[in-house]
Amino acid sequence: MARSMHVRRPATLASLAAELGVSRTTVSNAYNRPDQLSPELRRRVLDTARRLGYPGPDPVARSLRTRKAGAVGLLLTENLSYAFRDPAAIGFLEGLALACEDAGTGLLLVPANPEREDVASVHRAGVDGFVVYSVPDDDPHLAAVLERPVPTVVCDQPDLGTVDRVGIDDRGAMYELAKHLIGLGHRRVGVVCMRLARDRNDGFVTPDRQHAAHFHVQRNRLSGLAEAFSEAGVDWSQVPVVERFDHNMASGASGAAQVLDKDPQITALICTSDVLALGAMTEAARRGLRVPHDITVTGFDGIRAGEEAGLTTVRQPVLEKGRAAGKLLLDANERTRPRSVNLATELIIGKTSGPPRGGAEERWFGP
Amino acid sequence: MARSMHVRRPATLASLAAELGVSRTTVSNAYNRPDQLSPELRRRVLDTARRLGYPGPDPVARSLRTRKAGAVGLLLTENLSYAFRDPAAIGFLEGLALACEDAGTGLLLVPANPEREDVASVHRAGVDGFVVYSVPDDDPHLAAVLERPVPTVVCDQPDLGTVDRVGIDDRGAMYELAKHLIGLGHRRVGVVCMRLARDRNDGFVTPDRQHAAHFHVQRNRLSGLAEAFSEAGVDWSQVPVVERFDHNMASGASGAAQVLDKDPQITALICTSDVLALGAMTEAARRGLRVPHDITVTGFDGIRAGEEAGLTTVRQPVLEKGRAAGKLLLDANERTRPRSVNLATELIIGKTSGPPRGGAEERWFGP
DNA sequence: TTGAAAGCGCTAACAC
DNA sequence: GTGTTAGCGCTTTCAA
Numbered sequence: 001m002a003r004s005m006h007v008r009r010p011a012t013l014a015s016l017a018a019e020l021g022v023s024r025t026t027v028s029n030a031y032n033r034p035d036q037l038s039p040e041l042r043r044r045v046l047d048t049a050r051r052l053g054y055p056g057p058d059p060v061a062r063s064l065r066t067r068k069a070g071a072v073g074l075l076l077t078e079n080l081s082y083a084f085r086d087p088a089a090i091g092f093l094e095g096l097a098l099a100c101e102d103a104g105t106g107l108l109l110v111p112a113n114p115e116r117e118d119v120a121s122v123h124r125a126g127v128d129g130f131v132v133y134s135v136p137d138d139d140p141h142l143a144a145v146l147e148r149p150v151p152t153v154v155c156d157q158p159d160l161g162t163v164d165r166v167g168i169d170d171r172g173a174m175y176e177l178a179k180h181l182i183g184l185g186h187r188r189v190g191v192v193c194m195r196l197a198r199d200r201n202d203g204f205v206t207p208d209r210q211h212a213a214h215f216h217v218q219r220n221r222l223s224g225l226a227e228a229f230s231e232a233g234v235d236w237s238q239v240p241v242v243e244r245f246d247h248n249m250a251s252g253a254s255g256a257a258q259v260l261d262k263d264p265q266i267t268a269l270i271c272t273s274d275v276l277a278l279g280a281m282t283e284a285a286r287r288g289l290r291v292p293h294d295i296t297v298t299g300f301d302g303i304r305a306g307e308e309a310g311l312t313t314v315r316q317p318v319l320e321k322g323r324a325a326g327k328l329l330l331d332a333n334e335r336t337r338p339r340s341v342n343l344a345t346e347l348i349i350g351k352t353s354g355p356p357r358g359g360a361e362e363r364w365f366g367p
Numbered sequence: 368m369a370r371s372m373h374v375r376r377p378a379t380l381a382s383l384a385a386e387l388g389v390s391r392t393t394v395s396n397a398y399n400r401p402d403q404l405s406p407e408l409r410r411r412v413l414d415t416a417r418r419l420g421y422p423g424p425d426p427v428a429r430s431l432r433t434r435k436a437g438a439v440g441l442l443l444t445e446n447l448s449y450a451f452r453d454p455a456a457i458g459f460l461e462g463l464a465l466a467c468e469d470a471g472t473g474l475l476l477v478p479a480n481p482e483r484e485d486v487a488s489v490h491r492a493g494v495d496g497f498v499v500y501s502v503p504d505d506d507p508h509l510a511a512v513l514e515r516p517v518p519t520v521v522c523d524q525p526d527l528g529t530v531d532r533v534g535i536d537d538r539g540a541m542y543e544l545a546k547h548l549i550g551l552g553h554r555r556v557g558v559v560c561m562r563l564a565r566d567r568n569d570g571f572v573t574p575d576r577q578h579a580a581h582f583h584v585q586r587n588r589l590s591g592l593a594e595a596f597s598e599a600g601v602d603w604s605q606v607p608v609v610e611r612f613d614h615n616m617a618s619g620a621s622g623a624a625q626v627l628d629k630d631p632q633i634t635a636l637i638c639t640s641d642v643l644a645l646g647a648m649t650e651a652a653r654r655g656l657r658v659p660h661d662i663t664v665t666g667f668d669g670i671r672a673g674e675e676a677g678l679t680t681v682r683q684p685v686l687e688k689g690r691a692a693g694k695l696l697l698d699a700n701e702r703t704r705p706r707s708v709n710l711a712t713e714l715i716i717g718k719t720s721g722p723p724r725g726g727a728e729e730r731w732f733g734p
Numbered sequence: 735t736t737g738a739a740a741g742c743g744c745t746a747a748c749a750c
Numbered sequence: 751g752t753g754t755t756a757g758c759g760c761t762t763t764c765a766a
Contacts, residue, residue, distance in 0.1 A: 010516055023737040055516050060493045061759035063427045064742050070491045084461035094451035101478045109474040124437045126426045126493050149377055149422050390753045428743035431758050
């Protein structure tokens with residue numbers, strides 16, 4: 001009776017060994033190396049464990065001893081829950097989860113609130129490696145990860161030269177998309193892009209801010225556009241580029257509105273993501289602009305909803321990207337690090353791009 | 368020169384303390400309790416750490432000592448990546464991630480492949496608690512979780528009485544939906560449901576299998592239907608119920624086909640999820656059946672795509688469910704455990720349900 | 735097949 | 751403000 005009044009101190013491997021009158025090695029073997037002891041003894045150990053309420057070797061203590069956590073950490077730029085809102089991020093997560101599953105490894109989502117500079121969560125993460133997905137290049141969490149003595153793979157980030165990297169050719173892909181628009185005859189265009197840095201700037205973007213953008217992906221997509229249009233004789237510094245901090249359709253819509261208010265003459269609205277482009281389409285519709293007859297709208301990513309809308313975009317293999325990141329991290333071959341993987345993208349000509357209004361006629365009368 | 372040939376053994380807190388000629392406590396304090404030592408000393412510690420390449424206290428060793436992992440584990444029934452395919456699961460994950468974020472806690476996705484009986488991943492997980500989401504009640508991973516001496520919250524599972532639980536009234540909600548259909552005049556109906564147990568059974572379901580279903584959610588939804596239709600004088604044992612192992616639209620379509628082939632006279636196709644219902648709609652369309660004129664189709668969950676399709680369904684607060692699960696787990700108040708939370712659902716009458724074909728006419732001429 | 739010894743790297747009382 | 755002591759619970763040579 002009195003016994004049950006005590007807070008029963010949970011049994012440990014040592015206490016179990018003592019109870020059984022065997023060594024700790026034997027108990028450990030009963031769990032980890034069944035072939036190292038007789039079946040009867042093993043039974044006896046396991047039975048006694050059950051009787052004493054011993055839940056098996058403590059995973060943390062085991063990790064300390066074996067120097068293996070059995071998990072990889074994932075660092076995202078956004079509030080953790082953002083990952084479950086953005087279709088491209090979900091695809092990436094799925095691919096990464098697939099790779100982890102194959103390896104029997106856990107996937108730890110590290111809470112890295114971009115608002116706070118608190119990197120303790122990175123220090124606290126008991127993981128065998130990190131995947132860093134699309135964070136600004138000056139993010140303190142990224143710096144904290146790089147200081148941890150575990151392998152790291154960065155994704156949609158600049159090549160650091162010191163850790164593995166997987167990504168796509170954002171610049172080249174956007175350049176190609178721009179060439180398509182230029183071929184159609186577009187010269188007067190506007191751009192809606194995602195956040196370029198950690199500070200909120202919902203408005204027009206100066207050329208300086210474009211160049212200095214801390215998000216690798218956005219910087220390169222813009223630079224691909226600038227290059228293509230500059231080559232076509234367009235003064236890029238005069239092109240309205242609008243930035244939005246939050247990544248959702250509402251941002252796409254309001255961004256499009258801001259661009260169109262500034263220059264109602266533009267013939268194409270180039271968005272740096274499908275989600276923004278979908279939002280831009282709703283704004284176009286709201287203004288009675290037919291796509292692509294009155295205005296061309298393009299995206300980037302190749303998400304399902306964009307496909308259904310017939311969006312002209314660049315499709316990137318988000319799931320493969322996640323899987324590749326996981327594979328890279330879990331492939332322990334240190335000798336070949338650091339590695340850099342570029343995945344292929346595909347320009348999708350949908351039904352949201354066409355010649356500028358009047359553009360076709362110009363051709364009829366052209367040289 | 369010779370030095371650099373050695374594998375540099377990474378610095379530890381102890382070696383750093385030795386180098387500095389201070390105690391380990393002081394070094395520890397430099398990281399964990401800045402107020403416990405002079406700023407100058409702290410600087411010296413941190414500088415030396417940087418010089419020696421000491422990455423800060425090892426998280427695993429710290430966890431062992433503090434008995435806190437700083438993470439919660441999530442156990443899902445499906446391949447890990449499944450969670451990123453199912454809209455309802457994504458919503459749950461988002462809510463859970465939100466709760467974790469608020470608490471500064473990591474979220475560890477535990478790889479629990481339902482094919483393998485390997486529960487080692489559960490044993491290996493260094494977490495302060497588990498959330499178990501919609502696994503069969505006889506899943507060995509669940510059993511393994513329950514043996515771990517950490518708090519647990521089960522979600523969309525039977526109330527075990529020993530651990531916290533969050534869920535909805537699946538039975539009552541489906542009963543209400545059935546009443547709606549009965550009120551419209553439906554008596555001859557068919558059902559497409561998700562998997563009922565761990566074994567694959569893509570086909571008709573016996574009443575026995577319905578009762579014995581190992582997935583709490585499915586069992587209760589079916590039982591709500593059975594109850595309502597039995598009350599309306601329908602012999603439930605004669606109602607075609609088709610099960611699908613994989614949860615996607617294709618399953619909904621093929622399940623609907625199987626039901627319709629068996630009894631082309633049914634006036635309503637009741638699906639136990641929106642995803643299945645969306646698939647069933649495509650099959651109806653393929654057969655030239657207009658919804659709801661020729662056939663009524665209903666779902667369950669209230670996902671976005673269903674809403675857009677105007678689906679008649681039961682909306683459940685998936686995000687809130689995840690958040691509630693996280694809150695329950697992270698609220699350390701042991702005194703009030705175990706707790707059970709039921710979230711409210713809402714019957715959504717969409718445009719996919721209507722009176723049975725001829726049902727209206729019957730009424731005109733009826734008594 | 736089993737056991738003894740030696741830590742893995744750290745934190746938390748408590749004393750100085 | 752700083753140090754001493756005592757483990758957290760486990761695995762793993764190595765020897766018996």
